[in-house]
Amino acid sequence: MDMTYTVYGAAGSGSVPVEAALTLIGAPFEVVEAVTWEGEAERNKVAAVNPMRQIPALVTPEGETLTESAAILIWLAEQHPEAALGPEPCDPRRGQFLRWMTFIPAAIYSMYWVRDEPSRLGGDDPAAQATIRARTAERIAECWARMESQITPDRFLLGPELTVLDLYVAVASRWTPHRARFHEVAPRMGEVVRRVDALAELRAFWPRRFPFEGNYEG
């Protein structure tokens, strides 16, 4: 059977940690590029696999579709235990792993549905839109600060070994309000994400899928 995964995604998006995980696993995958925050035509590229018309979506070699970034990452770690990308159910780190893997999409990632198009909640009023942009950025920074206060990173967020949580945080921390703010509010997690940026196994991956340029760390 062809063991190739299909990822619906885009450079710089929430599909990047999924693609990074597949790269570390060494599983073959192809990407259907859909820049869903750039309008209806791009969103419609995903409609057949995800009625929310969002990325990431993963189609498995068996033909099953998974959506929701955290579920995809946890599932990939479970399906490929040889890659050791997540604590198994009997591991003492499992509780905190599930806690933070859930916190990121619930508290942080969900803000971007509003931020990317503030008119969704603010209507056509430019002042309302500016307020939404400013307040969601503040809320995201506040959530990173709360996570920082509850976590004691080692070399990686949950201990000496990398997990998909590290990949998820390394990518999400580069979105608004960007790394400069992230380092201010979460300095210990900041050291970890720089370590993830520098992983030898992903040296060729990052420049292709989320290059360290523009407002990287800015």
Ligand SMILES: N[C@@H](CCC(=O)N[C@@H](CS)C(=O)NCC(=O)O)C(=O)O
């Ligand atoms: N809950 C979803 C959120 C996914 C999401 O918001 N994806 C963004 C791209 S990074 C998107 O597709 N935005 C377009 C839209 O929401 O209309 C997940 O965790 O996978």
